[in-house]
Amino acid sequence: MQEKSKLTIMIGILICLVIIALKPVPQNNAPDLPPYVSESVVQLAENRIAIVETETNSGLSGEVIVLEFNEDRKTFDPIGRYNYLDFFKNPEKYNF
Numbered sequence: 001m002q003e004k005s006k007l008t009i010m011i012g013i014l015i016c017l018v019i020i021a022l023k024p025v026p027q028n029n030a031p032d033l034p035p036y037v038s039e040s041v042v043q044l045a046e047n048r049i050a051i052v053e054t055e056t057n058s059g060l061s062g063e064v065i066v067l068e069f070n071e072d073r074k075t076f077d078p079i080g081r082y083n084y085l086d087f088f089k090n091p092e093k094y095n096f
Helices: 002-022 084-089
Strands: 039-045 048-053 063-070 075-083
Touching (some): 075 084
Antiparallel strands (some): 039 048
């Protein structure tokens, strides 16, 4: 009888080890980081904003897009697009 109970316990331990060995392992334990934002929005006036691209490796680096809110259509209409890096590199071009 004692031999049978030892065999039952050993089979139980073997089943537990197999279950633990086959248990799926989490693949990614890295924390979720917020996405990198490379532009900022600046309010210029009551109905006017500017979007400034600050990413240095972007094709739009130094770009400022100015938008004005249209009350009737409830949309932002583009007013202008400027490159502030060009302004600082070539001030004579802008009579400054």
